[in-house]
Amino acid sequence: MSFTVRTDAFGNGAAIPAKYTCSGADVSPALQWSDAPAGAKSLALIVDDPDAPGGTWTHWVLWDVPAQSGGLPEGVPPEESLPGGARQGKNDFGKVGYGGPCPPPGKAHRYFFRLYALDKVLELMAGSERPDLEDAMKRHILAQAEWMGTFKR
Template identity: 55%
Template structure:
């Protein structure tokens, strides 16, 4: 098995460009990955901010991404069911991506976590993150991570 890696237009531990945040167009950034683990049937993508004042804030839950995909384009639309899989509810209350929007002060870290699974999840579109994580248990065969930073002065 090769190295399973996740990339975007920003490098690991680099600043997320404004267009992918609430201060810009709030588009999801383009993502690509390499080193697909053998036996991958689907992927799950979870984006969260562990530095949020009230505890970890979920920005995106995308699951049942087809196992033969190796990228997501910029600007995946909102909605429970999209071309790239099913989207769960984020902590803004929407289905899909919600960009970084931290309070003023120290930059926050945004973890883009891509999980390779040996199955498709038996969940309807619009599932909660907790249910996605529960359904993933015992099926994760690889994990790739990218950390982006964003702060508002």
């Protein structure tokens, strides 16, 4: 079995419904995962848009998710610390938590939901940003899973 992440909100490679974007309620989709490696102590999530005009735009950073958890519910609240010990950082909108797709009008952008299985609990300060998370994850990634959706306005 291999480490996987998925959502029932949209198919892999399919259009993301407006509900999960700035054109709708802008809530995070429910995510499910399975088969984290045996040595995983925590999970981290990075959601980004590599097609943004100014370079890759980070929409969500989340870490210290318990490795034994099976997913996240829809509409994770924009709080730095979550029940169970997970922590959220600032996205490129300058806000804590999920910030949905919100590209300029034009062609569709790709949004990657990348989940990392880590061999430790990071204990990174809540409210940190993506570069801090990536630094903390170095040499601790056991496996990575990915799901991608598209959105255009």
